[in-house]
Amino acid sequence: xxxxxxxSRLSGLVSFHEYFLTVVGTIDTARPIAVLLQNFSPLKHxxxxxxxxxxxxxxxxxxxxxxxxxxxxxxxxxxxxxxDIVQWLMKNLSIEDTGEAIHLGSLIAAQGYVxxxxxxxxxxxxxxxxxxxxxxxxxxxxxxxxxNTDYAIYLCKRTMQNKARLELADYEASVxxxxxxxxxxxxxxxxxxxxxxxTKEDFRKQIIFLNMQIERHCLKMSKVAESLxxxxxxxxxYDPFITPAEPSNxxxxxxxxxxxxxxxxxxxxxxxxxxxxxxxxxxxxxxxxDQFLRFLESEFSSENLxxxxxxxxxxxxxxxxxxxxxxxxxxxxxxxxxxxAINLDSHSYEKTSQNVKDPGRYTYEDAQIGxxxxxxxxxxxxxxxxxxxxxxxG
Numbered sequence: 001x002x003x004x005x006x007x008s009r010l011s012g013l014v015s016f017h018e019y020f021l022t023v024v025g026t027i028d029t030a031r032p033i034a035v036l037l038q039n040f041s042p043l044k045h046x047x048x049x050x051x052x053x054x055x056x057x058x059x060x061x062x063x064x065x066x067x068x069x070x071x072x073x074x075x076x077x078x079x080x081x082x083x084d085i086v087q088w089l090m091k092n093l094s095i096e097d098t099g100e101a102i103h104l105g106s107l108i109a110a111q112g113y114v115x116x117x118x119x120x121x122x123x124x125x126x127x128x129x130x131x132x133x134x135x136x137x138x139x140x141x142x143x144x145x146x147x148n149t150d151y152a153i154y155l156c157k158r159t160m161q162n163k164a165r166l167e168l169a170d171y172e173a174s175v176x177x178x179x180x181x182x183x184x185x186x187x188x189x190x191x192x193x194x195x196x197x198x199t200k201e202d203f204r205k206q207i208i209f210l211n212m213q214i215e216r217h218c219l220k221m222s223k224v225a226e227s228l229x230x231x232x233x234x235x236x237x238y239d240p241f242i243t244p245a246e247p248s249n250x251x252x253x254x255x256x257x258x259x260x261x262x263x264x265x266x267x268x269x270x271x272x273x274x275x276x277x278x279x280x281x282x283x284x285x286x287x288x289x290d291q292f293l294r295f296l297e298s299e300f301s302s303e304n305l306x307x308x309x310x311x312x313x314x315x316x317x318x319x320x321x322x323x324x325x326x327x328x329x330x331x332x333x334x335x336x337x338x339x340x341a342i343n344l345d346s347h348s349y350e351k352t353s354q355n356v357k358d359p360g361r362y363t364y365e366d367a368q369i370g371x372x373x374x375x376x377x378x379x380x381x382x383x384x385x386x387x388x389x390x391x392x393x394g
Contacts, residue, residue, distance in 0.1 A: 050139055053113045056088055057133055064088045069130065079117065079130040086126045102126050111140060120158075234277060237270070267291065283308070303340035304371055307333045311364045326359035334367065344370050 056064050064084050069076040089101040105124030114131045237243045248255040275282045282288040296302040310329050317325050333342050348370030355363040
């Protein structure tokens with residue numbers, strides 16, 4: 001847009017002579033306005049517009065009301081409506097025609113001093129459309145030229161606001177020399193990957209993968225259902241939602257007898273019965289672990305359980321203490337001549353020896369798996385006379 005067009009729109013206004021006098025310095029009202037505009041530079045046009053914008057934002061002199069608008073999920077700060085700008089122009093620049101004020105506002109918007117926040121069409125509308133004033137740093141009088149980085153940020157913001165619009169606009173494509181055929185679906189640069197031809201090795205790997213999928217063991221749905229039903233029936237009396245807790249549920253009553261029983265070191269019948277389900281049930285119960293450790297001590301094989309507990313504790317240690325703890329476990333259970341040596345097969349021992357050289361929380365994972373077979377004596381624990389008596393008395 002040529003600056004003279006904006007000046008021509010301002011030339012018939014009463015307050016224009018005041019603005020012109022401020023910018024140019026002197027004015028001869030007897031001379032025609034066209035003569036005065038002959039040597040009026042574009043920079044002075046910009047200064048004239050910026051003077052209007054400055055007054056428009058000045059609350060002390062009756063500027064346009066700038067407010068924060070609340071929406072359903074967010075807030076839109078520092079916005080004005082198009083109708084407010086039009087009314088201000090008509091009032092302060094003595095404009096009687098609404099169309100004239102709208103046109104003047106559109107010319108100001110075209111220079112980038114105000115912009116809509118909902119789209120990118122630099123025109124002024126006499127309605128509730130929200131606009132925002134451009135920061136003075138970006139005013140044209142500062143001779144600011146946007147860099148590619150700033151424009152890339154703008155494109156990313158536009159893409160996030162409107163995901164349906166991913167392609168470049170026509171004027172953007174012309175600036176960057178992008179044709180319709182070469183234009184990607186997204187303005188973000190994506191380097192093309194080189195196409196590699198499929199080789200015999202690729203086909204061989206694919207055949208091996210497919211054969212593994214065919215040979216993979218799959219359970220029938222009926223078997224899965226049977227296992228789920230068996231598990232549910234086994235644990236039904238331990239589910240307080242199905243079977244009421246005995247003597248009463250402390251969460252819905254004032255009786256805490258159930259908690260006292262659980263804290264007791266004397267196992268109940270129900271507790272011992274649950275130990276018989278699996279080794280995990282014994283080891284995760286503090287009383288079960290204590291009883292199992294006593295049983296193994298009587299069988300002179302407590303080192304297996306103590307090793308298992310030490311490895312479980314290692315997984316919870318702070319990282320700075322892991323190396324020291326790994327060495328302590330090795331010296332106690334696995335080193336030649338260890339005081340509490342455990343029996344491991346040669347493969348597990350060899351792999352653990354290599355893992356110790358790079359200590360971590362899971363250094364003894366292979367040794368723990370190899371040692372679990374030595375712990376599968378819990379059925380003998382359940383048949384222990386003391387527990388049988390507790391089982392029958394419970």
